[in-house]
Amino acid sequence: MFDDDGEEDMSRLTGKIALVTGASKGIGAGIAKNLGAEGATVVVNYATSREGADRMVAAIVKGGGQP
Numbered sequence: 001m002f003d004d005d006g007e008e009d010m011s012r013l014t015g016k017i018a019l020v021t022g023a024s025k026g027i028g029a030g031i032a033k034n035l036g037a038e039g040a041t042v043v044v045n046y047a048t049s050r051e052g053a054d055r056m057v058a059a060i061v062k063g064g065g066q067p
Helices: 026-037 050-062
Strands: 017-020 041-044
Touching: 017 026, 026 041, 026 050, 041 050
Parallel strands: 017 041
Antiparallel strands: none
């Protein structure tokens, strides 16, 4: 999404909370990363891979997001 100046707006979800089930891998991981990059606070949920969830949290933070 772009703002009025034609620059990419990475904060359109600021103040929103996203709960992503299965966020430790696959499609859920991609969704969680994108939501974090758009400004949402992301709740990372996992069923089997805590390590994957920890990696996803680190990726969200690295991208400027908030887990």
